Amino acid sequence: MRFGRGVVIAGVHVEQRGNIPTSITAVLVGLDSTRELAVGSRDINADDAHGWQGVAHAIRELVVGLKAQLDARTRDELQASVDAADADFDPVLRERREQELAAFTPFELFGVGVEVGAPVFDGRIASIARTGGATRVDFHGFEEELQALFTDERNAITPVVIENDVNALAVLAIHEEHYAVPDLAVFGVFDEGVGGGLVLDGRLRRGGSGTAMEVGHLQVVHIPGTSGAIGSNGGAHQPAQGSPRTFSDPCECGRDGHVDTRATSSRIAGELGVSFEDALTLNTEKARVTFRSAGFALGRAIAHVSNIVNPTRIIVYLPAGLARPPKDEPTAAAEYCPAASAEVCAAFGNAGRERAQFLTYRPLTKEQTAPLCARAAAVCLLQGFIEHALRVDGCSFSTNRKADTAVRHDQYAVSKNP
Ligand SMILES: [Zn+2]
Known part of the structure; x- marks a missing residue:
């Protein structure tokens, strides 16, 4: 059996x-x-x-x-x-x-x-x-x-366990590493946003209210003290919903210059005035500047995280066109990853490290995203049970330790979802 x-x-x-x-x-x-x-x-x-x-x-x-x-x-x-x-x-x-x-x-x-x-x-x-x-x-x-x-x-x-999408990918990553890597940071670049998940000492870190690693809202454009960095335009200049957004349109949170406004596929497409699929085929000077700038913004965010927590491994999930641009002919999209890597490797926290030793880009096609994330969610449920069994999740146990499994599951689910 x-x-x-x-x-x-x-x-x-x-x-x-x-x-x-x-x-x-x-x-x-x-x-x-x-x-x-x-x-x-x-x-x-x-x-x-x-x-x-x-x-x-x-x-x-x-x-x-x-x-x-x-x-x-x-x-x-x-x-x-x-x-x-x-x-x-x-x-x-x-x-x-x-x-x-x-x-x-x-x-x-x-x-x-x-x-x-x-x-x-x-x-x-x-x-x-x-x-x-x-x-x-x-x-x-x-x-x-x-x-x-x-x-x-x-x-x-x-029992039902709910988890943030990139946190789920981070949990999947430690599961796939067979829990041998005690700390790692996972980043996901999606159509409209960039997210992060952090594992330290083998456990996912959510922070004080669940918003740890919201790297998409890191300021990477404006110098602190300038209006763009500290102000919020309250959505006054938000373009109509559904219309393309450029680098200079505010972030979903209302502020300007955040990682989400630069590093994502929707912003690259908006900046170049074409669909993202078409943007991937361009090789104009404007396209090269745009992809490079987007990659730098992502790299800057990862560099900030590196300086603070110095993760052993960094895994970045990217749209396939950015992670694996076609090699046969030069395209502007090929500038994205090198720009990101340059920023990451220049971070003080990564001084002296070879890129290949700690930084991995993983392509994520549209078809792969949903099944991969769904499987990550399933692994989170398993992780929830493991942490519960190890008594590191803060859930209260029954005083009767001999209570049967079904009862424990009940209490687990209830205390997780009060
Ligand atoms: Zn923001």
Whole structure:
């Protein structure tokens, strides 16, 4: 009997535009290997989503549907193996496989990890005040609704853990390093924002209110004391929602000169006045300056983090066109990573280190992003249990240490999602 056989964890990635959910992707992974067993996604219709509570219902539907598919497929495979033994006239093998088929029970769902594009603290999503039109939809009630949907009529709870998207990637990174690297920093460059996740002494660090490593809002353009750096224009100059934003348009938070306004694919595209796909093919002087400047902004942010926490390893997830620009012909996009690396390597905190020793760029295509993030969310659920078992997560344990596992899971879930 293998550990964790027949048990799966669900991981869910919520695709967002600002605070607004647009689609969800779920994966089921085995508890033993965290290998992907099933994956599916669906769009969230803004009209019928009822904000984030609607997302909670969509998540439950998708996860339950995926598990039913996996159960049916596994059963079919067992049946097919019986038929195959039959066709081979192998009665001994047939009998063994028939026993396996008879012993088949549906997979057990161990828990659900969900990652979102917002800071998460103590299991709750902290909504950042936004100036740019995305405030109609908020996260209110999402956590409670989701946990309620994964609690059955007999009050048995399937635990739900919610995590920030880049924090989830950082947890996945230590998991994939087999917990051998005690500290690392992970950065993710997405369409509209740059996020970070920090692992120190083997544990994810969220900070005092869940907003640790919000590197997208680091000031990298204006000198402190100038109006751009200290002021907020209160969104007065925000372009209409949906229209392209250039380097000089304010950040989503209302301020100018933040990393998010420079290093992201949407800003590069906006600055060059073309789609990002088209921007990747350009090789004009303006395009080179733009990509270089974007790379410097990202590198400056990573340099700041390096000077403060000196991570052993730095992993940067980038749109594939930035991480692996085509080699056959020169393009401006090829300037992005070298510019970032130059800033990172020039950081005092990285003095004397060879880039290849500590800094890795990983390409992330649009198709890869959702399944990878969903799997990271599943690993977060597992990590939550590990930290709980090690008693380092601050959850209160039952005074009765012999309380059965189900009860502990209940308490765990309740205290994580009060
Ligand atoms: Zn900002």
